[in-house]
Structures are given as C-alpha cells and as structure tokens.
Amino acid sequence: MTETNRPDLYVVPTPIGNLEDITLRAIQVLKTADVILAEDTRTTGKLLKHLEIKRPLQSYHIFNEHKAVEKLIERMEAGEQFALVSDAGTPAISDPGFLLVRAAREAGLLVNCLPGPTAFVPALVNSALPNDRFVFEGFLPHKKGRKTRIENLLEEPRTMIFYESPHRLLKTLGQFKEAFGEDRLACVSRELTKVFEENIRGSLSELITYYENNPVKGEIVITVSGKN
Numbered sequence: 001m002t003e004t005n006r007p008d009l010y011v012v013p014t015p016i017g018n019l020e021d022i023t024l025r026a027i028q029v030l031k032t033a034d035v036i037l038a039e040d041t042r043t044t045g046k047l048l049k050h051l052e053i054k055r056p057l058q059s060y061h062i063f064n065e066h067k068a069v070e071k072l073i074e075r076m077e078a079g080e081q082f083a084l085v086s087d088a089g090t091p092a093i094s095d096p097g098f099l100l101v102r103a104a105r106e107a108g109l110l111v112n113c114l115p116g117p118t119a120f121v122p123a124l125v126n127s128a129l130p131n132d133r134f135v136f137e138g139f140l141p142h143k144k145g146r147k148t149r150i151e152n153l154l155e156e157p158r159t160m161i162f163y164e165s166p167h168r169l170l171k172t173l174g175q176f177k178e179a180f181g182e183d184r185l186a187c188v189s190r191e192l193t194k195v196f197e198e199n200i201r202g203s204l205s206e207l208i209t210y211y212e213n214n215p216v217k218g219e220i221v222i223t224v225s226g227k228n
C-alpha cells in the first residue's frame with residue numbers, strides 16, 4: 001500500500017469465539033497501526049496477547065463515542081493511523097463504529113474495513129433458509145418500539161436476522177410466533193465457532209418447545225424465514 005492510499009482508519013473484524021478466525025491481514029494491520037481503538041481494552045488486550053502484538057490501546061465504546069470522534073479525527077488529520085476493533089466480530093455491526101467511520105469519511109479521510117468474522121453470515125448460511133436476499137434487523141429494542149418493529153416485518157418476504165440475548169430468547173420466539181404464525185420456519189444459532197455451537201432449525205412452535213426444555217446460555221442469532 002503506497003503512502004497516498006494509506007488508510008487513516010482501519011476497521012478490523014476480530015473472532016466471535018474461535019481465536020483462529022482472525023485473518024493474516026487483520027494481524028498485519030493490528031501490528032502496524034499507531035493506536036488500536038478497542039470497545040473493551042481488557043478483551044482486546046487478551047486477543048493481542050494471544051497474537052503477541054504490542055500496540056498502544058485506547059478505549060472507544062458507546063459511552064464515549066460521540067465525545068471521542070472529534071478528537072480522533074483531528075489526530076488522523078495529523079497523521080496518526082488507527083485500527084478500530086470491537087469485542088467480537090465486525091465493528092459497527094451492532095457495535096460502536098458507525099459514527100467514527102462516517103465522521104472520517106466526511107472529513108475526507110481514508111477508511112478501510114477488512115472482511116472478517118461477523119455472527120450473522122454463518123447464522124444465515126447455517127439456517128438453510130433462503131439467503132439470496134435477506135434483511136439484518138440486529139437487536140430489537142427491549143421495550144419502546146419493539147412491537148412496531150416486529151409489526152413492520154409482517155409482510156417481509158426476505159429471510160430476517162436478529163441478534164438476541166439468551167434470557168430474552170423465549171420471549172422473542174413467542175412474539176415471533178404471534179406475529180408470523182406458529183409454522184414459520186426459523187433457526188437459532190448459538191455459540192457460533194465455539195465448542196458448544198448449535199444451529200437448531202424448526203417451526204417457531206417447535207423451537208419454543210425445544211428451548212422450554214433446554215434453557216440456553218451464550219450468544220444467539222435468530223434467523224426467521226420471510227413470508228411466502
């Protein structure tokens with residue numbers, strides 16, 4: 001990469017469980033960035049230790065995102081190169097990052113997002129639901145606006161992907177059953193890339209019965225078939 005197209009900001013995906021899932025290029029970028037911006041410096045510190053990388057770490061998370069952006073842009077303009085990582089997967093995908101990427105682009109800086117781990121792609125492919133067209137819904141709001149978001153999807157013909165926490169899984173499956181009908185096909189992908197990975201596929205009714213009898217822990221993606 002020549003000096004003229006040297007990115008000011010790299011967005012670097014990191015493993016969603018299995019530490020082997022980091023690309024050679026991601027390692028190279030983390031090794032050479034002036035500063036690594038991390039959602040949680042302890043989590044990223046462990047990854048860097050595993051990769052034997054020693055670079056300055058600075059915290060960048062949702063609580064300081066708005067405030068931090070302006071200063072970081074100034075530092076990029078002064079020539080510092082940053083690599084942004086989150087706790088897992090691709091930054092800016094249901095994680096901090098969007099504000100910084102937008103501000104950097106608007107300031108005419110060069111941003112480069114590396115391809116790499118993210119939870120929704122393996123969940124979608126493992127679900128065996130149609131994946132030629134799909135819609136990523138991320139996390140539903142916990143309270144206000146939740147019902148409307150689900151109602152807006154009643155006629156959605158594309159496969160829908162949701163991020164969810166384990167303690168809300170049954171509630172969400174119940175709401176999906178009410179909205180989309182008990183026979184709608186869906187898949188719950190849990191602990192992707194980890195030792196206890198599972199991808200359970202069935203109708204919403206079958207999934208509810210399964211998870212009533214098998215309470216879950218861990219990280220979850222729910223994939224729901226679109227309306228036929």
Ligand code: SAM
Nearest residue numbers: 016089090093118119163164191192219220221
């Ligand atoms: N930036 C991440 C990405 O690219 O997928 C997403 C971060 S978001 C804060 C965390 C959510 O992603 C979890 O609650 C879960 O829904 C999903 N997730 C992350 N890792 C996962 C895994 N190993 N298995 C299943 N879902 C996962």
